Amino acid sequence: MQEEIFISGRNIPKIDPYLEIWHFPISLYLFLGGMAAGIIFFASLFTILKREKDVQTAIKPAMIIVLFALSIGLLALFYDLTHKLYVWRLYTTVRVESPMSWGAWVLLLITIGSFLWVFSYFSELFPKWDLKIKWLKQLEQYLIKNRRNLAMILLPLSLILGIYTGILLSAFNARPLWNNAILGPLFLVSGLSTGAACIILFSKDHFERKLFSKIDLALIFIELALIVHMIMGMYAGSAVQLEALDILIGGEYTVMFFVFVIILGLIFPAILEGIELLGYKVPVAIPAILILMGGLIFRMVMIEAGQLTRYLY
Amino acid sequence: MKYAMVIDTLKCVGCSDCVVACQTENNVPIGYCRDWITESVNGSYPHVELELKSERCNHCDNAPCVRCCPTGASHVAEGGIVLVTEDECIGCGACIESCPYDARFQHPDGYVDKCTFCAHRLKEGQLPACVSVCPTKCMYFGDLDDPTSKVSHLLQSRKFKVLAPEAGTKPNVYYLI
Numbered sequence: 001m002q003e004e005i006f007i008s009g010r011n012i013p014k015i016d017p018y019l020e021i022w023h024f025p026i027s028l029y030l031f032l033g034g035m036a037a038g039i040i041f042f043a044s045l046f047t048i049l050k051r052e053k054d055v056q057t058a059i060k061p062a063m064i065i066v067l068f069a070l071s072i073g074l075l076a077l078f079y080d081l082t083h084k085l086y087v088w089r090l091y092t093t094v095r096v097e098s099p100m101s102w103g104a105w106v107l108l109l110i111t112i113g114s115f116l117w118v119f120s121y122f123s124e125l126f127p128k129w130d131l132k133i134k135w136l137k138q139l140e141q142y143l144i145k146n147r148r149n150l151a152m153i154l155l156p157l158s159l160i161l162g163i164y165t166g167i168l169l170s171a172f173n174a175r176p177l178w179n180n181a182i183l184g185p186l187f188l189v190s191g192l193s194t195g196a197a198c199i200i201l202f203s204k205d206h207f208e209r210k211l212f213s214k215i216d217l218a219l220i221f222i223e224l225a226l227i228v229h230m231i232m233g234m235y236a237g238s239a240v241q242l243e244a245l246d247i248l249i250g251g252e253y254t255v256m257f258f259v260f261v262i263i264l265g266l267i268f269p270a271i272l273e274g275i276e277l278l279g280y281k282v283p284v285a286i287p288a289i290l291i292l293m294g295g296l297i298f299r300m301v302m303i304e305a306g307q308l309t310r311y312l313y
Numbered sequence: 314m315k316y317a318m319v320i321d322t323l324k325c326v327g328c329s330d331c332v333v334a335c336q337t338e339n340n341v342p343i344g345y346c347r348d349w350i351t352e353s354v355n356g357s358y359p360h361v362e363l364e365l366k367s368e369r370c371n372h373c374d375n376a377p378c379v380r381c382c383p384t385g386a387s388h389v390a391e392g393g394i395v396l397v398t399e400d401e402c403i404g405c406g407a408c409i410e411s412c413p414y415d416a417r418f419q420h421p422d423g424y425v426d427k428c429t430f431c432a433h434r435l436k437e438g439q440l441p442a443c444v445s446v447c448p449t450k451c452m453y454f455g456d457l458d459d460p461t462s463k464v465s466h467l468l469q470s471r472k473f474k475v476l477a478p479e480a481g482t483k484p485n486v487y488y489l490i
């Protein structure tokens with residue numbers, strides 16, 4: 001029988017035993033980017049459908065949260081760069097092959113679009129704050145008139161941003177845990193779900209909360225189905241993928257993944273939202289916060305566990 | 314022109330001279346390596362086999378690091394050598410994540426560093442530092458597009474393997490077995 005008795009590995013102290021290139025800021029960015037994409041998606045969608053009155057939180061206060069989420073996310077990304085002074089190089093090139101390149105461009109466009117969006121609601125959000133400068137007033141009027149057009153642009157951009165957070169990882173075939181095509185749609189659905197949860201958390205309107213609870217419940221079921229899909233796909237995969245899956249199922253990250261992501265982050269809040277939709281009173285913040293926590297922990301698990309998986313050594 | 318390195322695992326003794334030569338030639342910071350030695354023992358006693366390999370960036374034909382680089386800092390230079398332009402690199406780490414050989418690292422100065430096949434020496438008609446110092450002469454370097462080169466000849470006449478061919482990167486460092 002042929003068996004491997006011993007492999008020395010490489011013993012390069014600053015690189016081995018495994019990669020630690022991407023840290024918590026990247027997980028935080030993927031979470032905030034996904035959540036922002038979710039909120040922008042719903043705000044744009046309901047604006048295009050001319051149902052702004054039903055979703056007052058989604059189109060106004062939640063979009064302010066988007067600005068904070070995108071800004072903090074961008075700062076986190078910047079913080080994790082090691083050659084920070086050259087960051088402008090991202091915006092002197094467009095490389096279609098590199099998800100990070102088009103992701104950076106989409107992030108720039110969507111951040112500008114979101115600022116314009118919030119500015120179009122400036123007078124409604126801050127009624128006591130008078131815009132004294134004439135051209136700012138003109139800009140606001142112009143944006144109010146073109147809000148639906150802005151929504152038409154932001155809707156596809158939000159979908160690209162949401163799916164990009166997953167494709168960024170799935171494009172690396174060197175990390176078998178990340179290298180599956182379902183990760184893009186999975187992160188998109190998770191982002192939409194956390195976006196909906198964020199709107200539920202801040203909404204004071206009963207109808208809006210109920211509407212987003214229904215949406216969120218559907219998204220949680222889709223997300224669970226996609227996770228099952230991911231696991232099944234990897235079970236049918238190559239040796240390196242099977243080895244990678246061991247980390248999530250029966251390995252180092254099993255408890256984190258099943259207890260904090262699947263049970264506390266998806267199944268339990270889904271049950272709570274279901275109970276609420278049946279008419280029982282459930283404090284709305286509990287499922288919303290659980291979903292948000294689950295979304296963040298999911299990205300932390302994927303980032304950290306993915307970097308443990310490799311082809312050699 | 315297509316540069317390739319051929320390493321005879323039957324002649325390598327794992328002395329790490331290539332590692333030290335690289336660190337000296339390229340001023341590699343302490344704690345990092347652009348090349349390294351792996352040692353593996355296979356089989357069941359009494360039929361066991363020891364294999365020593367000097368490994369480095371494989372300068373792949375289908376280089377995932379070049380594909381995923383958002384700024385174009387990682388690029389394919391003349392002869393198929395994969396290089397990093399220091400002042401275009403933002404240090405995002407995407408190329409490090411994308412390499413199945415884990416051949417790249419973040420230099421303490423921030424940019425990403427790796428084996429260059431000693432491109433600066435090649436320009437002067439010299440061999441890469443690791444190849445030139447190997448005491449057992451188990452490393453060969455040359456042009457695969459030239460059918461009369463030593464590397465072409467070795468790959469025609471000997472059995473060889475590449476690392477992680479299943480990763481689909483089409484590496485250009487070959488190991489004679």
